[in-house]
Amino acid sequence: MFFRQHRFSNLIIPISYLVDIAVINFLAYWLPIQFQTPALFHAYITVGWVVISLKNEFYKIYRYTKVTNILILLFTQFVFFFLILYAFIGFFKQPIISRLALGQFFLFVFIAVFALKFLNYTLLMKYRERVKGNIRNVVVIGKNKKTDQLISVFLERADFGYNFLKQFSPGTTGFNTKECFDYILINHVDEIYCSVANLTNSQLAEFINFADNNLKTLKFIPDNKNIFAKKLKFEYYDYIPILSLRDIPLHSPINAFLKRSFDIVFSLVIIVGFLSWLTPVLAILIRLESRGPIFFRQTRNGIDNREFYCYKFRSMAPNRDADNHQATKNDMRVTKVGRFIRATSIDELPQFYNVFFGTMSVVGPRPHMVKHTNEYSDRVDKYMVRHFVKPGITGLAQVKGYRGEIESHSDIQNRIKLDIFYVENWSMFLDLKIIVQTIINAINGEAKAY
Incomplete structure (x- = not known):
């Protein structure tokens, strides 16, 4: 699978972004350019560089990319960078800035980024050729x-x-x-x-x-x-x-970096803001009603079909069928506290620890039990496509009504269709839309939340 041979491959583009931005800002600080508001200029060139890079796909360089293509990318990038650099004087009315000093800054940035670009490209090529890494x-x-x-x-x-x-x-x-x-x-x-x-x-x-x-x-x-x-x-x-x-959009390193950054920030907010005080309260209520652990741990299939432990607040009395049978309507295994936390999806909150540690994402195809993955991978065409990305606490299929118990073959087929649509059409906007709809559904209540 992607990045299987070298787990840090998806960090190359984000690191390249950070290094180039650091160099650009260092040169702006080091060179004698007379700024009225230095902080404004640093923010301006940083945002400008990122926007131009995304528009030109400046950091999308593959293992088979030709040197001529890199030169074209560099030329396009710096033509636009030159324009926004000198536009700063007019936009923010900076008459005291020396045009010559700004031109010197542009030249130094071009030389530095040019050198870094080809150094990175050459080192990666040599790494694959001699060390046989990232194969x-x-x-x-x-x-x-x-x-x-x-x-x-x-x-x-x-x-x-x-x-x-x-x-x-x-x-x-x-x-x-x-x-x-x-x-x-x-x-x-x-x-x-x-x-x-x-x-x-x-x-x-x-x-x-x-x-x-x-x-x-x-x-x-x-x-x-x-x-x-x-x-x-x-x-x-x-x-x-x-x-x-x-x-697949999430196989782009910059998209993967953006999604992972969002996951870390969002999960930290939930862990610190909610789980820090909610966990002790629920621990007392769960233990008062039935003996057993506070958390329920179950093996599920994640990205690349790798197995991981998925965590929930325990909502059932301890039983031997937990890993083989989904909860059904009026399931006798579900406790009174369990009914409430399942209906409000509170039982899913410990999965934000999964998100923080990287085995899950906030949004993605819901992970299935290992037994169900083995069963459906044989019965449902293209079922395994959902494992090209990390599983999520919520997903497109869930907000469209396909959550919980699978009652008929059409349920799993429709769920997989929506999962594949998500995998092939991911965007941060789609993730945010799913999160908002999940919150609305949790407040309104869902028919299959049992």
């Missing part, structure tokens, strides 16, 4: 000129960080998709590259379903066939065109 295992499906060129790229460009394992040739004697899938699972393959020219439509569909259900990244080497009527991401590996079937 992704890949297989190629198909045998033609384009697949041979792609394999040559994988073998010759060690700095790209791909470990080519095997080539499969559809259409030849002995090719079997099941054996291919078994090989991919046994050898922990991260990415599958399929040549559209060598696969039938039914075989393409098989690979798509397999990749979705087993958390594998699927990419296509295109030809003139009409593949699928959906948005595809187009990339180049050296001069080989590659199509990605699914682009």
Whole structure:
């Protein structure tokens, strides 16, 4: 999966942001520029740099990005930075600022960021080539000129960080998709590259379903066939065109950093503001009604299908079926205190500890019991796509009415459709909208909150 080989890969872009912003502000402080309000200038260039970077996707540099593309990014970034830099004088009426000093500042920033950009790029390339770090295992499906060129790229460009394992040739004697899938699972393959020219439509569909259900990244080497009527991401590996079937916003390091930052701040507010005094109160009430622990701990499946302990306030009398059977309406296992905290979703609050420690997010697909994951992954198509991101305390499916007990097959199907929509269309605005709707639903009460 993404970043499996090197857990800190998703920190590269946020760290690059911080280093560049620190350098820009240091140079603004160090150089003799006459500011009337230095704090205003520092805030202005910091916000300006971030906005331009996001607009130009300045920090989106992949392992297969060409040097010419980096140069174009640098040129575009600094053209806009130059404009906002000199716009500061007019916007904030700063007549005493020396235009020459501002030009000197711009030149120093350009040299520093240029050097840092290429130093970072070079070090990452060398790290993958010599240390063999941040490696992704890949297989190629198909045998033609384009697949041979792609394999040559994988073998010759060690700095790209791909470990080519095997080539499969559809259409030849002995090719079997099941054996291919078994090989991919046994050898922990991260990415599958399929040549559209060598696969039938039914075989393409098989690979798509397999990749979705087993958390594998699927990419296509295109030809003139009409593949699928959906948005595809187009990339180049050296001069080989590659199509990605699914682009997941939270696999962007900056999006992941923003979401994680929000999770830490939000969970701290809940832990300090509510759980610090609510936990002792509930502990007394829970223990007065029934013997047993205050917290209920259950193993569930999270990102990359990894198991973790999910915490809740105990709402049932201790029983052996807790890990096998969901709570149902009028469930005799639920205590009186349990009914109240389940109806108001207070029982879920300890999961903010999960959020703080990184096994969950505030918003995401709800984590299921291991038993249910094993069951539904076989029965529900594309069920495993939900595990491309961290599970959440609340989610899109929950605010749309698909929470709690699964009474029919359509319940789980609709839940998975909404989970996949969330995974493929994440935004901070969508997260905030879900959080607000969750609070409203908790106040109004929900039919399946039992």
